Amino acid sequence: MTQKVKQEIVAMNGDEAVAFAVKQCDVDVVAAYPITPQTIIVEKFSEYVANGEVQTEFVCTESEHSALTACLAASVTGARTFTASASAGLALMHEMLFVTSGSRAPVVMAVANRALSSPLNIHGDHSDSMAERDSGWIHIYVENAQEAYDSIVQAFKIAEDVGVSLPIIVGLDGFTISHTLERVDVLSEDAIKKFVGERQFPMVLTHEGKTVPFKLDPENPMTMGPNALPNYYFEFKRQQEEGMRNALKKIQEVNSEYAKISGRSYGNGLIDAYKLDDAEIAIVCIGSTAGTLKVIVDQLREEGVKAGVLRLRTFRPLPSEELRNALKNIKVVAVMDKSMSPGGLGAAVFNEVRNALYDLKQRPIMVNYIFGLGGRDSSPRDLRRIFEDLAKIAKTGLVEKQVHYLGLRE
Amino acid sequence: MTTQEWKFTAKDIASKPDLFLSGHRACAGCGPAAALRLIMKATRGPTIVTQATGCMEIVGSIYPYSSWAVPWLHTAFENAAANASGIDAALKAMRKKGKVKQEHIDIIAIAGDGGTYDIGLQALSGAVERGHDFLFVLYDNEGYMNTGIQRSSSTPIGAATTTTPAGSVNPGKLEKKKPITEIMLAHEMEYVATATPYYWKDMMTKARKGLEVEGPAFLHVFAPCPRGWRSEPAKTMEYSKLSVESCVFPIWEAVNGKRQLSTPSKLIALAPQKKKPVKAYLEGQGRFRHLFTPQNQHVLDGIQLATDERWQRLLQKCESA
Amino acid sequence: MSSKEKTWKEISIAGVPPKSSIGFMTGDWKTYMPVRDLEKCTTCLTCVMFCPEGAIKWRPEMGKIEFDFSFCKGCGICANECPTKAITMKMPE
Structure with missing residues (x-):
């Protein structure tokens, strides 16, 4: 039985918490390019490099495309790698996101989630990483700076698991989490190093007939990133799906292992349910919004309203079964999306959650609230209004509008 | 750069096993x-090769076959130099921690003219500025041959390609x-050569000299493409020779900027x-056929x-050096 | 799909090829094949150097040059470059 270890309390913003976690994880290569609001992560990490506090090679690339490329190449050479990005930078990486997951390189990337142009906007929403839903990366979204720190640590252990071998995006809300000073409890470097462990490699059969660890090594030459024609491409994509299925288990495992040494866990690692058991109405969201919603739920409970919150922590792989179990008895569910899918029926999180619930014999009524685009603030009063809407629907059974724009001047 | 000269004969090279293996699917007569x-026989020890998308990348890695006897990585078109940067950084970091056995591993990034002059230029410039230790080999066949012979910024004036066809108004x-x-x-690279x-x-x-440089080196290899140049496969080496004899592609090297x-x-x-x-040099190449008309x-x-x-101008540059 | 092709469970991840192209014969691409006049050959190795296929091998132990027709694509570079014109391209019989 692992013992909970001593922790230190530090005041850090989300970006600094990420950089601090990377410092403790014995990362070999960090390659990055500055883009607001992620910039502080690499600036902070550069200080560790400048002061000799890490043995990491820091590659300050000339673009986000090269940043992720360098991480991918370093990762398949055998290095533990990290990068950070957001918004336009993540969009520029788009091509390489697919190459990285297809190359089964366990790169860890912090995304300080931010709006996409145009118009240019540097503020927080989820447009950037939602556009990368199908890129084959694991997506974990955190609620606060503490979870940002904890999740980066966990991310290396999840990504580098030989059954997973997939890259991870850890999403933290741009500015709301990235730039807000919070209390963060940190473990010792030794405890973290021990927890994350040495990098593991899956075994592969090479054209020299040897079964060897999957990395670029002159002693065991292998060919990486070949052309797979229609006769094989599909099989490699199916293998990636298997990695995702394994991640579903691994994320839960790592969440509880980490709880043993830190005392902190985030639901089961996949979903974080708050007062859902007897709830009649509930809101599903990702990221920092959950913090505010929990406070509102507490107020509503005092008023006798059976409200609850489900924070979807792991968006990819989608925990469909957990979503079904958690939401099956709710009458009305609102899903909140900080991104849009113009012309679609609601946005990404709504689509995913609603899809997961389709197979229930008795399904909750579901509505979508698009909010916070380009950093538009949503006050507790705005969020409380959603619960009021849900209560009304629960009473009447009538849905006047399926997709709402919260806080938009109409 | 070490001054120890690498001396070798044809027999030495012919006796060395291939590292770019037979059974690759390049066209007959591929320059x-x-x-x-x-070039792979000029390596001096443990070597990792990375390639940009392109003819030479495709022909040696069609699953389930590989034509590479060295560790080899392809990721995308525009980023061969960024691949090299990542490999270099990984080896440096892992060596510090005792995770790399070999004392030294050479890195070669290979790209065609599309992956160098056009889409790959940014990553190349960045990697060179950062001083990564790698040799960048440009194989220049003057066009996007793998995608169907489109023009690149390396295609010379007058050449017909599928995006610069010779028409009644435009001569290629x-x-x-x-x-x-x-x-x-x-x-200001230590070593640049053609x-x-x-x-x-x-x-x-x-x-070999490019590999010996501790830092980035650039080798521009002019390589005729019978398919794209509409030339006879048997004449690949002939055009290679004529390109130098006609001064279309003079060969030189510059060590620390001193050109010779x-x-x-x-x-x-x-x-x-x-x-x-x-x-x-031009006649006999189908891509220039339309130039041999009075108009x-x-x-x-x-x-x-x-x-x-x-x-x-080149002669002056060599003299002034 | 032929039954020889493997399932996703049977192959290594990320497309790492399990076979060397030395098992992929490109020799059947050719129309013409090089034929040598051994009397004219001076074993200068020009053909060995220039063959894009690595299909012309120098056998130092025998002091001989060998053509591997299982890879020769019949490009004719060897015939074109041979300084003593010891190689001619011929239609196989």
Whole structure:
């Protein structure tokens, strides 16, 4: 039985918490390019490099495309790698996101989630990483700076698991989490190093007939990133799906292992349910919004309203079964999306959650609230209004509008 | 750069096993394949190769087959130099922690002209500026041959490609070839050289020198493409030779910016009467066929003039060095 | 799909090829094949150097040059470059 270890309390913003976690994880290569609001992560990490506090090679690339490329190449050479990005930078990486997951390189990337142009906007929403839903990366979204720190640590252990071998995006809300000073409890470097462990490699059969660890090594030459024609491409994509299925288990495992040494866990690692058991109405969201919603739920409970919150922590792989179990008895569910899918029926999180619930014999009524685009603030009063809407629907059974724009001047 | 000269004979090279293996699927008479096979024999020890998307990347890695006897990585088109950056950083970091056994591992990034002059230029410039230890080999066949012979910024004036076809108004490509080696020299690199496989010994020596540099080195290999140039596969080495003899592609090397003509080009500089007219190089290549008509005589004249001027400028640069 | 092709469970991840192209014969691409006149051959190795396929091998132990027709694509570079014109391209019989 692992013992909970001593922790230190530090005041850090989300970006600094990420950089601090990377410092403790014995990362070999960090390659990055500055883009607001992620910039502080690499600036902070550069200080560790400048002061000799890490043995990491820091590659300050000339673009986000090269940043992720360098991480991918370093990762398949055998290095533990990290990068950070957001918004336009993540969009520029788009091509390489697919190459990285297809190359089964366990790169860890912090995304300080931010709006996409145009118009240019540097503020927080989820447009950037939602556009990368199908890129084959694991997506974990955190609620606060503490979870940002904890999740980066966990991310290396999840990504580098030989059954997973997939890259991870850890999403933290741009500015709301990235730039807000919070209390963060940190473990010792030794405890973290021990927890994350040495990098593991899956075994592969090479054209020299040897079964060897999957990395670029002159002693065991292998060919990486070949052309797979229609006769094989599909099989490699199916293998990636298997990695995702394994991640579903691994994320839960790592969440509880980490709880043993830190005392902190985030639901089961996949979903974080708050007062859902007897709830009649509930809101599903990702990221920092959950913090505010929990406070509102507490107020509503005092008023006798059976409200609850489900924070979807792991968006990819989608925990469909957990979503079904958690939401099956709710009458009305609102899903909140900080991104849009113009012309679609609601946005990404709504689509995913609603899809997961389709197979229930008795399904909750579901509505979508698009909010916070380009950093538009949503006050507790705005969020409380959603619960009021849900209560009304629960009473009447009538849905006047399926997709709402919260806080938009109409 | 070490000064120890690498001495070798044809027999030495012929006795070395191939690292770019038979069974690759390059077209018959492929200049880049011939060049790469030899360049891989100029390696000096443990080596990792990374390639940009392109002909030479495709032909050696069609699943379930590989033509590479060294560790090899392809990720995308525009980022061969960024791959090299990542490999270099990983080896450095892992060596510090005792996770790499080999004392030294050479890194070669290979790209065609599309992956160097055009889409790959940014990553290349960045990687060179950061000083990563790698040799970048450009195999220049003057167009996007793998995607169906489209023009690149390396395609010379007058060449017909599928995006610059010779028509009743336009005589093939209207713009001149981008001077990529001048751009690379402007990065103040320790080693920049041009080569072509007909002069195989020169090319291999330069590849070895590029590997010996501690930092980035750039080797521009001019490699005829029978498919894209509409030339006879048997004449690949002939065009390689004619490109030097006509001064269309002079061969030289620059060590710390000091430029020197390599022997075949130097001999022409010393005996200008040996310089062949560009016509000798152009004729026989289908991509220039339309130039050999009365109405396009001026284009041919222009190519000769531009080639002469470029050669004169090069001679001055070599002298001033 | 032929039954020889493996399932996703049977192959290594990320497309790492399990076979060397030395098992992929490109020799059947050719129309013409090089034929040598051994009397004219001086074993200068020009053909060995220039062959894009690595299909012309120098056998130092025998002091001989060998053509591997299982890879020769019949490009004719060897015939074109041979300084003693010892190689001619011929239609196989």
